[in-house]
Amino acid sequence: MRTFLGVLMVVIVSGDVTTIRGFLEDSVLLPCNCSELDKEFKWQMEEPTKMVMLIYNKTLSNRYEGRTKTFLSEDSNNCSVLLNNITAEDQGKYRCLFHREEKYTYNEVYLNVNANYSVCQTEESLSGGVKVFRCNVSGSYREAWIQWTLDGQLLTYSTTTNITHTNYTDAGLYHFNSTLSTKLNWTSEPTCDVKAKNISTTLNRDCGGPEPYQNPRPQAVDFMRNHFMIILSVLLLGLFSLLLLYFSKRLQRKQEVNTSKHTTNSNVTI
Template sequence: MRIILGVILVFVVSGEEETTHVNGFLGESVLLPCNCTDKEEFEWQMEFPKLQSVYNKTTSEFDGRYQGRAKISENNNCSILLTNITASDQGRYKCILSPGIYERHFVQLHISASYNICQKSDKTNGDIGLKEFHCYVHGRYGEAEIQWNLTGQLLTNSTTTNITYQTNTHSASTGLYHFNSTLITKLNVTSEPTCHVTAKNISTHISHDCVAVSDLLTSVGIPEQKHVIMRYFKLIPIVLVLGFSLVLWRRWKFS
């Protein structure tokens, strides 16, 4: 009977399955905490979104894509210091302690990408009533897009609004991705539309600094966008005037 009870106690899970939430920024370092004693063996796994080994207790080595980017913390011998974090590092991790009482510590790693935004507006063209706005963005995560909003509503291409995007470019010297977008509208509104950035599967941390954006664009040789669409809009009233004049001339000629 004592032997059976001893076997059962080995597999008792200690405590509730509480999760520690940790925030990290793309390209930086983050600590995944797990407290233990020197006598305990441990291993790490990513549990979600994909089950995979992180640290193998048998080989005492990190597995796969964690090699070269992770190490055991010097201050806490069961915690992991993960460096140069990527978007795929986001997820739920599990630290497993043994022998003795079987313990599991869960850590939810949330990844954010930092972006800097500079928004500029051109003077209104009084002749054709167009307003033009430019959005310049740089950040470390390329899977992102610029969106425009007006008073809380998402703007899309329509008969009164034209939005263009420049293909994302990457600078090897800075490691940053650059995004450009231009919005041209005939909407008669008092407030200006604003641009923001959304990243795929991770959250964003936004700052606004036009000086920093302009300096980076100049350093990597990316000019501010000049859009042919503006010329198209300027031709519309000219074509309308010529067409109306032609109709009046034909009526006068054949009357």
């Protein structure tokens, strides 16, 4: 019994959990210092699903096939692993296990996966006291959505606050658009935020890039309306010119008739 308890006490040796942030489709280093390594080491995911990632240089899970790199051949104290092309499913707790001085030791790392998004929020005032707030978002992860908050409180569609959402895909990027309109006279402005399924988001608030996406139909309507106004103006100007020419010639003929009558009367008097 004493020997059995001794073995258990030897096995449970661990360090603190280190949180590492990685970004979708990027690479991240999961660190593990394994100085005085006696045997092979292995990496495995502990949460949310338990599975062996690799044992030394051999990848055991299809999920990580072709995406891992180890450094032990270059540094005998380095059991870290480089994970490439990060996916949302990679988020979770990992464990690096190795044998040192007849004891099994492990280090734990929590990988927090982030998705990058560019956010542009604009505001305009319409007639009737209506304020319109627009939020245009683009990123590489489709499982995301826009939400509006005011002073830390989540805003939802209501009789006083109208919120609409549209999404589309272009050139490999996912675009999310939302419009909030209200007649309420808020003392502060609402803020648009981006949430993603199961992972964190990193937002870059900048409107200095390409123009936000606009629905092509309103642009076409504006184009037709502008050209219609131009054509109508030309037609009215032409009609005015014709009328001016008509009345000018009529006045000229009237003057000629009056001149002719005056000449005739003069000849008769003589």
